[in-house]
Amino acid sequence: MDVNSAERNVESLTGKLVELRRRNPIPNLFLERVKSDRFGREDLRALIRGEIRTAEAEMTVYALGTALHRHEVFQDLNTMAVDARSHLSSIRPLVGIDDESAENGAVGPDGFACPGFLSWAVLHCNRAELGLVMYADLESYGGGSREIADAMQVASTEVPEQIVRYYADGVPDGLSSKVLGLVQEGIDRGDDVSRAVRLARVMEECVGRYWQAAVAPERNAPERNAPEGNASEGDPR
């Protein structure tokens, strides 16, 4: 889905993203696991390991974003990431993750989807693209995490209160709107936004993979073989 030059405003971009979500929703497999009450300590451990990995990457990405784009929203984003890392330090022992196991071990592509894509985005995106990617991340992760907290509260499997609170807190209020200010600034400066929606959609798909990585060994995932695209693709011809 390309965005033509007549639609260079934030509302148009977010509207297209919402429309893609509506037409082709991305499942949150961890939420489904919690809702069906088929989760345990191993799932929580995988989930928290993913949170640690991503929070640390976010600290790098937002700091680099500050250096490259000098926009105050990166301060707010970095505060969010630092706070998350601090909370995760106290949550980690509750699910049996020590320092070493938090850092070591090969990570499959689904577990790396968010830290990897964000790292790529800060190095390769213009500010409008990066802003829309971060907006998609905040919206999809924030919404998913609040739903997970709600489901944890009614599940019969006991979840430590700190973990429920971590997910209930989700993303700070107003942060998504501030990130859209970065998008608008990029548009006003003439950034090319023709691939922005597509990249934001990839971010949302990566968040889907993030939740998926917490519930299933990736190599057991079924494979399809048709040369078909996925929801974020356009036809190449």
Next chain:
Amino acid sequence: MTSASYKPGPHTATLVDELARLRAGEPVGNALLDLARAGRLEVEHLRRLVGVELQCHIAELTAYGTLIGRFPHRPAAGLFLDVGRLVYDAHPKLRACAFALDIPEERFYRWPTGPAAHAFPGLISWTALHGSLADAAFGLYADLTAYFPGCSELLTQVGALDLKVPEEFAAYYEGGESEEMNDNTLDVVEHGIVHGDDPARALASARTVDEHIGRFWAAAAGSDG
């Protein structure tokens, strides 16, 4: 493959053996070769491969430049300059291949997209920003020793299937592996470990690269598992 006379440092020799053991015990699949062996490989898959590869090149150039910035000394900087040069010099051949396969230029660096197509560019970007020297270099060793043999086997399969591909495709995908570069890569791994890098993390980095190379082939095959 390393040179016949080459002997890696003691820490790295252990890592190379361990990586070979892990690869043998739990091989990462190649969805594109699976299609070829099943007789279901189509030119469209090869177009996708080139589309993914174009995006990888840009991410690789950025990553090697970033790594030179983080490790601007011998022997690390020399290695990343060499591998960056390899990608840089190969890029015009890849673009020629893309044109010959009728990929519209406006789709270069944009198609295909999705988590699988972005997996390797994401990993190499993350590694450039977060990895230790040994992580980056042993990851590169995994990349070189998984990717080039995969390309060679793909060309063999394309020939066996008698797929009609432009000569630019073979020109790009034949050859490429350098024993000297593999040797130099392992020297940098040893240098990193001797200077305090964690060998266990370097091994994990290499296996993570293996997994992402698998996703690279899957993106071309359209089997984003």
